[in-house]
Amino acid sequence: MSDYTLLVVDDNQLNRDSLSRILRRQGYKVETAENGQEALEQLHCQDFDLVLLDIMMPVMNGYEVLKHLKADPKLRRIPVIVVSANEEIESVVQCIELGAEDYLPKPFNRVLLQARITASLERKRLYDQEQHYLELVRRELDTGRQIQTDFLPPELPQMEGLELAACFKPAREVAGDFYDAFVLPGNRVVLVIADVCDKGVGAALFMALTRSLLRVLAQQAAARLQLLAFDPEQHFVLVRDKNLPEGLLLAAPTYEILNAVKLTNDYITLNHNRVDMFATLFFAVLELNTGKLSYINAGHEAPLHLGSKALKGQLKATGPAVGVMQGVNFAIRQVQLESGDSLLAYTDGVTEARNQAGQFFGEKQLIQVTEEFFSERNTSAGDLIQKLENLLKSYIAGGDPSDDITMLTTLYTLPVANQQAQGIG
Amino acid sequence: MKVNTRTQDELTVIEVSGDIDSRSAPTLQNVLLPLVTPDCKLILELSKVEFMTSAGLRVLLSLRRQLPQSGQLILVGLNDQIRDTMTTTGFLELFIIQPTLPAGLAALI
Numbered sequence: 001m002s003d004y005t006l007l008v009v010d011d012n013q014l015n016r017d018s019l020s021r022i023l024r025r026q027g028y029k030v031e032t033a034e035n036g037q038e039a040l041e042q043l044h045c046q047d048f049d050l051v052l053l054d055i056m057m058p059v060m061n062g063y064e065v066l067k068h069l070k071a072d073p074k075l076r077r078i079p080v081i082v083v084s085a086n087e088e089i090e091s092v093v094q095c096i097e098l099g100a101e102d103y104l105p106k107p108f109n110r111v112l113l114q115a116r117i118t119a120s121l122e123r124k125r126l127y128d129q130e131q132h133y134l135e136l137v138r139r140e141l142d143t144g145r146q147i148q149t150d151f152l153p154p155e156l157p158q159m160e161g162l163e164l165a166a167c168f169k170p171a172r173e174v175a176g177d178f179y180d181a182f183v184l185p186g187n188r189v190v191l192v193i194a195d196v197c198d199k200g201v202g203a204a205l206f207m208a209l210t211r212s213l214l215r216v217l218a219q220q221a222a223a224r225l226q227l228l229a230f231d232p233e234q235h236f237v238l239v240r241d242k243n244l245p246e247g248l249l250l251a252a253p254t255y256e257i258l259n260a261v262k263l264t265n266d267y268i269t270l271n272h273n274r275v276d277m278f279a280t281l282f283f284a285v286l287e288l289n290t291g292k293l294s295y296i297n298a299g300h301e302a303p304l305h306l307g308s309k310a311l312k313g314q315l316k317a318t319g320p321a322v323g324v325m326q327g328v329n330f331a332i333r334q335v336q337l338e339s340g341d342s343l344l345a346y347t348d349g350v351t352e353a354r355n356q357a358g359q360f361f362g363e364k365q366l367i368q369v370t371e372e373f374f375s376e377r378n379t380s381a382g383d384l385i386q387k388l389e390n391l392l393k394s395y396i397a398g399g400d401p402s403d404d405i406t407m408l409t410t411l412y413t414l415p416v417a418n419q420q421a422q423g424i425g
Numbered sequence: 426m427k428v429n430t431r432t433q434d435e436l437t438v439i440e441v442s443g444d445i446d447s448r449s450a451p452t453l454q455n456v457l458l459p460l461v462t463p464d465c466k467l468i469l470e471l472s473k474v475e476f477m478t479s480a481g482l483r484v485l486l487s488l489r490r491q492l493p494q495s496g497q498l499i500l501v502g503l504n505d506q507i508r509d510t511m512t513t514t515g516f517l518e519l520f521i522i523q524p525t526l527p528a529g530l531a532a533l534i
Contacts, residue, residue, distance in 0.1 A: 195479070196479075197479035197480065197482055197483045198447050198450070198478075198479060198480040198483050199447045199480070200447070273490070276483055276486045276487040276490060277483065278479075278482075278483070278486065278514075280479075280513070280514055299513055299514035299515050300513070301513070302513075316513075317512075317513045317514075317515070319515065320514060320515020320516070320518070321514040321515060321516075324486065324514070324515055324516070324519070325515065325519075348479075352478075402446070403478070
């Protein structure tokens with residue numbers, strides 16, 4: 001006995017009975033209706049797997065039934081086999097055009113009947129199965145996306161002398177990009193932007209790992225320094241590398257916080273090297289009291305350092321991407337932010353956004369647009385992000401972004417007290 | 426993306442054309458990884474690759490990590506975009522790079 005329930009619609013009782021008898025003998029559950037109206041009523045209150053439909057009927061004919069079925073999102077997927085006499089071939093064609101699956105000539109041939117019903121039911125079964133799997137995948141991705149959103153800061157820190165704004169547009173349901181910003185003791189703000197290689201669920205998991213490691217290691221480093229018996233702000237580390245032989249003097253907490261990048265790289269290359277994934281990232285510590293921005297750029301697109309009139313510099317890579325090489329010492333660099341300076345960090349989804357002709361948005365255009373923005377006396381990080389977002393949207397003009405688009409801007413204004421102390425206020 | 430491989434004894438030249446992105450990278454990976462053998466000599470010819478995303482870099486990283494000490498891998502024909510990306514991300518240091526296929530062949534030991 002099969003689990004399929006079929007609906008036989010025919011105004012002729014003789015036809016109805018003989019067809020029902022044959023189908024029941026073949027193992028189907030069968031319900032009957034005398035006309036289109038009755039058929040629709042039954043279809044609305046019971047689930048059917050297939051409808052065998054006569055065309056010429058009183059009250060409501062077969063065409064009307066088909067029109068109703070195909071217009072109803074809940075019923076349109078039920079296959080309909082039109083049952084008609086051979087001389088009605090014109091009407092059969094019309095029914096097929098209206099969405100009928102197949103047709104059966106009268107009088108019934110059992111073999112043909114069985115074959116057509118089996119084929120239609122199999123097609124429907126496969127379709128239903130596919131829909132079911134798609135729904136499962138959709139639900140899983142949706143959950144993934146919700147959890148991933150939780151790995152981004154719910155709101156950006158707000159502090160005197162600092163305006164932050166961000167934009168995050170994943171190309172798919174889950175993304176490999178992320179940004180982060182959090183406050184640490186000593187009036188410091190940590191700024192992070194990152195892009196995990198490749199896309200999809202794998203990239204999203206790797207993003208969650210990288211973001212969590214960076215955040216927890218940076219916070220731990222800062223917290224542990226608070227426990228020391230001496231004031232960590234009075235201690236300094238001299239950082240030196242082959243390109244910076246004279247060295248760079250960093251406050252101990254800043255150095256320890258930046259070390260989160262090295263520890264994250266060591267952890268990932270030791271424990272997760274089999275997946276061959278990596279992330280390019282920019283990790284900076286901004287000391288709000290002094291405007292000193294110390295950073296590690298691990299293989300990431302160089303963030304733009306912008307003055308109120310023009311580009312001041314690009315904060316180029318100081319080491320390889322995180323996850324590529326074990327035991328790397330990432331070089332640290334520092335720039336001095338003046339009051340009114342800003343920083344634009346972004347992922348390659350911005351510069352590699354393509355227009356319909358396939359051309360990239362490009363770094364040149366990005367620099368030009370941001371310079372224009374500031375030369376027009378604009379002074380809002382949020383407005384800059386908004387402007388770039390709109391520009392990119394019209395640049396790709398209706399096309400889908402092929403990569404995640406993420407940006408983080410920081411506008412620095414020296415606290416008033418410091419300005420006065422320096423005689424600028 | 427199209428991949429064309431020519432093998433002669435231990436030497437295999439893999440010629441890739443088209444974009445290497447997250448859609449085409451798995452295909453490339455499936456071609457490349459089985460070619461890694463203890464004494465393999467692989468030349469990856471990329472002069473007809475216009476654009477490579479990080480998904481392509483990931484394939485290169487897999488290939489590099491699976492390459493045994495006795496194996497050889499040379500990348501040839503990198504365009505400016507690919508070279509820039511590999512420079513920024515630190516990948517350039519992981520590979521032997523030659524400008525052209527003849528130069529690559531000459532560099533094999």
